Amino acid sequence: MHYELQHILAFLKVVELESFHAAAEALNVSQPALSRRIQKLEQALGTSLLSRTTRHVGMTSVGRDFYPQARRLIDDFDHAVFNIKALAEHRIGQITLACIPTAAFYFLPSVIRDFNAQYPNIRIRLLDLSANEGLEAVLSGEADVGINMLSGQHPDIEFTPLVVEPFVLACRSDHEFASRKQVRWSELSRHRMIGVGRASGNRTLIDHELASLENRPTWFFEVQHLSTSLGMVEAGLGVAAVPRLAMPRQEHATLIQRLLIDPVIRRTLGLVRHRNSHLSPAAERFVETLLSQWRTPDGETTEPSIPG
Numbered sequence: 505m506h507y508e509l510q511h512i513l514a515f516l517k518v519v520e521l522e523s524f525h526a527a528a529e530a531l532n533v534s535q536p537a538l539s540r541r542i543q544k545l546e547q548a549l550g551t552s553l554l555s556r557t558t559r560h561v562g563m564t565s566v567g568r569d570f571y572p573q574a575r576r577l578i579d580d581f582d583h584a585v586f587n588i589k590a591l592a593e594h595r596i597g598q599i600t601l602a603c604i605p606t607a608a609f610y611f612l613p614s615v616i617r618d619f620n621a622q623y624p625n626i627r628i629r630l631l632d633l634s635a636n637e638g639l640e641a642v643l644s645g646e647a648d649v650g651i652n653m654l655s656g657q658h659p660d661i662e663f664t665p666l667v668v669e670p671f672v673l674a675c676r677s678d679h680e681f682a683s684r685k686q687v688r689w690s691e692l693s694r695h696r697m698i699g700v701g702r703a704s705g706n707r708t709l710i711d712h713e714l715a716s717l718e719n720r721p722t723w724f725f726e727v728q729h730l731s732t733s734l735g736m737v738e739a740g741l742g743v744a745a746v747p748r749l750a751m752p753r754q755e756h757a758t759l760i761q762r763l764l765i766d767p768v769i770r771r772t773l774g775l776v777r778h779r780n781s782h783l784s785p786a787a788e789r790f791v792e793t794l795l796s797q798w799r800t801p802d803g804e805t806t807e808p809s810i811p812g
Contacts, residue, residue, distance in 0.1 A: 509581060511545035512574045514538050515553055519571060522561055597786035598627040602638040602647035604705075606730065606749045607773055611651055611666070611798060619793045626786045635705030642776050648787040653705045654772040665774040666798045667749075671710065672761040674734055674751060675743045681762055688766045689714060689745075692721035696742035698733040699723035706730070706771065710745060713769045721745070734759060747771055 517527035518538070528535040546553055553567035563571060603612065608630060616628060631641055631650075639658060641647040654663055673687045681687050700707050714720050725742060727733050733744040734751075738758050751761045775794060777783070783791065 509578065511541045513578060514541035515545055516574055516578060518542065518554060518561055519563060524561060597784055598629060599787050599790050600629040600631065600647045602631040602633050602641035602650035604635050604638055604652055605632055606747055607651035608632055610749045611794070615794050615797055619790055623786070623789070634703065636703065639776065642778055645778070645781065648783055649775060649777045649791060651773060652776045654774060660779050662777050662779045663774050664795070665772050667773045668770050669748045669773065671745050671764050671769045671771070672748050672751065673743055673764050674737050674746050674759055674761055676737065676740060676758055677760050679743065681743070682760055684762055686763045686765045689717060689721060689764055690719040690766065692743065693719040696724040697721045698725040698727065698736050698742045698744040700730060700733065701726055701728055706747060709771055710769060713767060
């Protein structure tokens with residue numbers, strides 16, 4: 505069965521205006537061309553839809569049954585076209601982001617605020633995941649893009665660096681290290697260290713960088729989240745090595761940070777996306793907003809300065 509939307513639209517116009525002449529003018533076609541469209545539709549359906557007299561145009565019984573279905577088809581088509589145009593113009597849609605927790609807290613609030621002000625009808629779904637889980641979400645297509653660490657990247661992942669940050673020691677303000685500006689990693693071997701599990705990208709990076717250190721710290725407590733380790737430090741259970749962005753951004757009543765040296769270990773955070781995927785217009789615009797806020801004019805990464 506072959507028919508075109510313009511044939512159905514011709515039928516609807518004739519019915520609604522009750523005139524071939526008026527319908528032809530409304531559709532900006534000649535009356536013979538309009539008649540041919542109606543004929544082709546009736547031939548495709550194998551039945552007459554209109555009854556014609558010299559003074560009146562009406563519907564056959566089949567035409568009356570067909571009319572509401574035809575009207576709904578055209579309305580659905582118009583609605584679909586409107587939605588596609590809205591998507592292409594970034595007015596509607598949904599974006600799914602897979603972010604490690606510290607990145608979600610540090611990068612996204614200001615970006616989402618600015619993006620939402622410009623595109624209030626685009627929904628944002630945030631997946632708060634570990635580094636490995638976040639990469640898998642981007643690779644599988646569950647997430648459009650993510651913010652992650654430059655560590656163990658997959659060949660199908662494209663990484664755009666945004667921020668380079670050092671690891672710092674988190675301790676209480678009454679700890680013996682509080683009076684120091686810097687602390688050597690080797691000095692931590694005699695303290696109870698609170699660390700994240702071996703599956704964490706942060707733990708992998710630290711263990712790799714300290715592999716040749718003679719007096720390496722021992723992870724006495726092991727947790728799953730950096731926020732948990734900070735809570736334990738605050739409770740006086742030990743000290744923790746955390747990325748600088750994990751520390752409270754405002755002055756804290758109890759927690760302070762001190763730079764860890766010999767060596768200074770840094771991690772690079774950035775935007776991750778599937779190398780072979782095509783982002784939706786909404787996701788592309790979100791990426792543009794993110795990069796405009798967090799990349800320097802020369803494209804270099806930055807190292808944030810956060811008070812301890």
